[in-house]
Amino acid sequence: MCYETPRTRWPELVRLRCSFLRVNLRHDCRCLVMFVREADEMWEELGYADRDDLLASGYDLVPEEIELAVRWLELNDPDYAIGIEEVKNRSAADRSRDAAKATDGKVLSEGRPSKQLPKLGSNRADRAASAGVSLAQQEKLDALARKAPGKLGEVKEGTKSVHRACIEAGIVSVPTPLQVVLRLLPRLDAYDLAATIRAARDRLPQAESCPPAPHARAPPVTPKIHSGKVGTLSGVLVRPQGSSLVQFP
Numbered sequence: 001m002c003y004e005t006p007r008t009r010w011p012e013l014v015r016l017r018c019s020f021l022r023v024n025l026r027h028d029c030r031c032l033v034m035f036v037r038e039a040d041e042m043w044e045e046l047g048y049a050d051r052d053d054l055l056a057s058g059y060d061l062v063p064e065e066i067e068l069a070v071r072w073l074e075l076n077d078p079d080y081a082i083g084i085e086e087v088k089n090r091s092a093a094d095r096s097r098d099a100a101k102a103t104d105g106k107v108l109s110e111g112r113p114s115k116q117l118p119k120l121g122s123n124r125a126d127r128a129a130s131a132g133v134s135l136a137q138q139e140k141l142d143a144l145a146r147k148a149p150g151k152l153g154e155v156k157e158g159t160k161s162v163h164r165a166c167i168e169a170g171i172v173s174v175p176t177p178l179q180v181v182l183r184l185l186p187r188l189d190a191y192d193l194a195a196t197i198r199a200a201r202d203r204l205p206q207a208e209s210c211p212p213a214p215h216a217r218a219p220p221v222t223p224k225i226h227s228g229k230v231g232t233l234s235g236v237l238v239r240p241q242g243s244s245l246v247q248f249p
Contacts, residue, residue, distance in 0.1 A: 010046055014058045021059055028081035029069065035059065036070050068095075068132065092133075096141075096162050099131035100155040103141045137162060143171045 005013050017035060024031070036055065043054040052063035069084060072091035128138035140162050144152040148169035154160040166172040175183070188196060 007045060010042055014042070014046065014054070018059050021061070026083045026085065029084040029087055030073060030078065030082065032066060032070050032084075033073050036066060093158070093161070095132040096137060097156060097158050099128070099133045099138060100141055100144075100152055100162070102127060102131055103138075103145050103152065140166050140171065144169060147171060 020031070021035075036051075039051045039054045039059075043049075043051045046054065046058070048054040048057065055061045055063045055066060065088065068091050069087045072087055072094065076090075124138050124142060125135055128135045131138070133141075141152065141155070144155065144162075144165055148165070148171070151160070151165040151169045155162055155165050160168075163172065167174055185193070185196075
């Protein structure tokens with residue numbers, strides 16, 4: 001399309017495409033294949049540093065993400081509208097599956113010296129980069145190869161995600177609701193913390209009628225917050241900035 005437009009109007013074409021992408025990218029991103037291909041021919045004429053600079057500065061895109069999305073679109077050539085988030089999710093799933101297929105179980109057991117890596121071929125970082133996955137994702141795949149090859153097989157077949165397979169294999173633990181709440185408490189300011197306590201008190205009659213959960217027998221954790229002092233559930237003292245001491249009974 002850029003060849004059908006006079007070069008003197010290419011700056012306007014870039015602006016129009018940027019506006020088009022802002023509206024349509026979430027619903028149908030198939031145009032990215034053409035836009036990225038033509039960016040190779042346009043960037044120098046328009047005064048950009050390179051193609052990625054045109055994608056980032058001209059189209060307001062993230063070049064690394066778009067390159068992976070375009071690769072998936074070129075390989076699959078969908079004949080239906082598909083948004084960028086769906087393409088990124090499918091691309092990530094395909095890359096994880098390819099990385100799983102390249103993970104054949106010949107990985108170092110935990111605690112063995114890294115100097116033995118060359119005997120097993122490329123190291124973990126190289127394998128992750130080759131498959132286009134993160135190092136953390138490759139570590140999970142290697143753990144599945146060591147501890148749960150059956151689960152790794154399900155990832156290779158595309159019937160299970162890497163994360164789900166690791167949970168079922170006991171490699172990744174899922175935090176309990178109580179652990180999630182305790183983890184978030186230090187992030188609350190005084191007023192949010194007081195609102196949380198009120199909401200918890202509203203549910204106390206319901207909770208008292210239920211048998212204690214295993215994790216409920218753990219000792220209480222007193223979080224630290226910057227905006228006040230925290231006591232027990234029977235009383236919270238907070239001192240918001242610029243105000244007098246407030247006590248929530």
